[in-house]
Amino acid sequence: MDKIWTNSADSHFLEPVDLWREHLPRRLADLTPRSEKDDDGEYETVHVDGQSFRRKLPSSAAAQFLEDSNKPKGVRDARARLGDLDREGVWGEVIFPSLGMWASTFRTPEVLRACMRVSNEWALAEIAAVSPRYVVTAQVPTLDVDDAITELEWAADHGFRAVFLPTTPHASAPDWHQADWEPFWTAAERADMVLAFHVGTDPVDLTKGRQGVVYRGPGGAVLNYTEHTFGGQRAAMKLVASGVLDRHRNLRVLISEGGASWVPFLGDRMLEGYRQHHMAVRPKLARDPKETLLTQVYASFQHDQTAVATHDALGYKNVLFGSDYPHMEGTFGHTQKTLQELFADASPATVRRITQGAFYELFPHVPPVPASTDVIQG
Structure with a gap:
């Protein structure tokens, strides 16, 4: 069957593990993440900025996947990565950090502040400079609003087109729906920067529990995997209900790796709340919340069978495919099989919208997929 070429709104790159430690003065480097393995190799203790927690190391298939020797070469090499993408049928991609x-x-x-600048300078030199197919997300410090604005403006001046934001800021910082962040949204809109939220990035007090673990016991693995998708929904809801997107009509939001079918449902629920409880609603919005959500928020998925139906039947057109390269839950190694199954009954217009159209609305600077798909590593 003909290859279905797609762009990806979700992927990751592995920076050098010692990137921050090597580029920061010792007094700061010692506060960056580091781990110490137990003598038996079964557990490790992780230290981050004065916090420590102990965790069991992955075993069996998970450990094998995490070994560098078993990862696709492009996970650490931006040039080799182009070959991986070409084989998978992925053209442009949004790249989130790992560190x-x-x-x-x-x-x-x-x-x-220091870590974010080091990461951004490194990403420009080692990833963005390799190919215009890469949309590298800038990183900003969210402990302080002014620090975030400073780094956002630096990133925009240096060619970044998207900024990676956690689904919830630091616990000590104001939440996204608070007025404190208004200057940041103004700066992002002025810079034409896409706000790229990635699920699973809510802050965690590492002294109280391991990152990503909310539930323990029966069903814990499925519960935790599902739970971390909700942060993206909450981030979108906050930006809509608080009027951020109503005030900033040119801001576009990308929620990566959280699926797409939640968007129409959340729009209905917010509209009902706005309408039925109008006497208590503040602020009043110029547009209804569902319209704002469906027009300014974009959502990516990788395997969700409902995503195509959401586009066709529920009126939500800002659906994007994301390969989640190279993560275990992604499609690397079977991207074409996945796409063929997802789009088996879809119209050509639907396929093009989800694989390319919505992506190019966000990132028109990425070169178009070549007419001849024989072109590789362009």
């Missing part, structure tokens, strides 16, 4: 996923666990503003 940066620790950002919401920091507590010291100076350390966080």
